[in-house]
Amino acid sequence: MANASANKIAAAKEPSFREVMKEEMCEALTGLREELREDTLVPTDPMSLFNLKRGSPEEEFPNLKYNYTCMARILTPKLYTRQFNRATQSGVIFDDVIRPGLEEPGKLHGPMSVGCVAGDGQSYILFCDFFDRVIEAYQNHKMSKLQESDFNHDNLKGGDDFDRDYALSCEVSVVRGVDDFGFPTHCSRGERRQLFMLAKKALDQLAEELPGKLYSRAELSHDKEDKGVTVGAPSLSQLRNGVARDWPDSRAVWISKDGTLAVWVNIDDHLRLVTTRDDANIAEAFQCICVNILKLEALYKKLRHPFIWKQQLGWVVSSPADVGTGLRASVRVKLQHLPRHKRLEDVLNRLRLRMDNTDCSEVYNISNAQTIGLDEVGFTQLVVDGVKLLIRMEKRLEGEEKIDDLVPLQK
Template sequence: MWKIKPPITYALEAKYRTHLETLVPTDPMSLFNLKRGSPEEEFPNLKYNYTCMASILTPKLYARQFNRATQSGVIFDDVIRPGLEEPGELHGPMSVGCVAGDSQSYILFCDFFDRVIEAYQNHKMSKLQESDFNHDNLKGGDDFDRDYALSCEVSVVRGVDDFSFPTHCSRGERRQLLMLAKKALDQLAEQLPGKLYSKAELSQDKEDKGVTVGAPSLSQLRNGVARDWPDSRAVWFQRKTGLDLLGSRTLGPPQIGDHADDANTQGLPMYLCQPPLVLLEALYKKLRHPFIWKQQLGWVVSSPADVGTGLRASVRVKLQLLPRHRRLEDVLKRLRLRMDKTDCSEVYNISNAQTIGLDEVGFTQLVVDGVKLLIRMEKRLEGEEKIDDLVPLQK
């Protein structure tokens, strides 16, 4: 699929044949000298693997991907390595188990990635993705019950065109991305004043409280996202709005993250995320490195679990009785939400379970409506009443 047909030979062009042949793209795999066996010999052991990748991958599918490589050198074994390093547990949460090394991976290995996205995100790839980040279209995001909704957060990630993703990028690419982020953020500062902090600066400056760059997790070290930490890791902080904008993405430098957290604001602070993200999108496009968008996938990033919108809207909610209710799992599935424990007992993070299929406002609206319903159910249980009539129909 990498080679083009040689040009038709004409008498007057015969002398240019050698030059024309040098323009034919080279098959990347022909440049490698990998000491590999056949696809049957190299097929991984998935017997005790509980990732989404393992549930999709078959010897036949593996063989179809085996001799493919993107122009930046991503092969299929690079794609599935995270799932082999962390196979998960039988009764634990299922991880996606794979990553894209670059945006071309989604095209070259599309028969694999499409199946993973459909299975993990419960999404039909025949649907086209749309984008809408206008917070004015959000309804009811400012009237949570403060006795239950403690804080909220919206984060958005974007991939940058012409650069590999975190697990595959080189140190040089990561440093170039940081320089690109500095150029864009310098221009952004004219409209939204802020400061870009490197990890080294944050370690030395003890007075800048509230500006932190977390250490990488063991999982991020294993899958290569945190390679060369803390080289070229930085965070952009805007004090007036309390907005943390991860200029070169704390642990995933080739992505742009837009992160907001406001414990004193009722509702999701989507209005904080919109201005810098829209401005950055225009600035990166002006710098000839636009955010990566594909019509069928939406915003393309390294993890198939985040493609589409790249958005995670979450609310920290205090729930005591509902987490123990027999119908909780069914309720969350119908609402298309996920519930994760926090360090505080009886406090949970409620967020969207999918990132593709709706636009940014749509997923945020799911979280807003879902959190309100969960709080209503919790109040019912506190009054020793039933909640079966509140269980929604499957969305």
């Protein structure tokens, strides 16, 4: 009897099969949680998945001796080494970033190009110590400042009262990058086609308020009807840096019926909105951009693919020359005397403007030299005020008067 009682007590202390299985499952789940937690805290380095046949950073450092881009001014062996073994989740490596500047090194006395491009939005974060320096040097901007955005067109003062004997026409454009997609130099055909379908959905809804039609790049090339929009063949630069891969697959332009707005899809960035006017009324052009970019922003959010915004960079696009606002406001101005004046370059620098030649003699394109540091209204205001001052200077020079007292302080 004593032995029987002891056996019962022992059996009672032994765990049942169900209890054993439950304990083992708990241990397994605990181990799985730990593995997941470790994976979350230490994500897999994409570079470890590649098998690139590369030498050391010292062996791979590019020859920048005759390179006159902003990239070449910034890049050092030490900086290159820090970026060398990094890759974004979509596979962008640092050599992809600097390739445009290596393909087109520029000229000693020519305009300096930025010389680099982001392959995706994450590039600006992963390679921030490089991109921040490029933006600071190229755009004369301190990255410690936070970027703001303002599309309230009522805040713009003037722009509808230029002297029409000098101001001939105007254009305002803005570029946007779409979240979760590679930029044009890096995206796949599939991504580009998805971007096209997203744009079509959004623009079809925009057309309910502003009637318009989406034309493929091929349709624009072969349709003889003048649509008021010119999109030429890919430039040599676009061919070299990969923007024009698979051209013209999934490239298109949406054109409003009234001709006030064009939206470029996958041409040079994910999206570019363009408004051109023959009356140089930049206030009206800016209003058109403001109203429709806000509508498109809301539509893309609804489609769960918002435009890329980062607090210090503003609106993020492929080129560091366009981050911040992505906005270019320009006025075509007839100037005969001012372009030959010795103080012109100093005046433009103080006004934070750039002057480019056009295909017409004595006609120049005046636009904002930067896209980051001010909001959209601020940059457009610089152009409005600057063009008025340049016209005033031109009139002085026509009368053989001096303009020294008109030279502004640094803006």
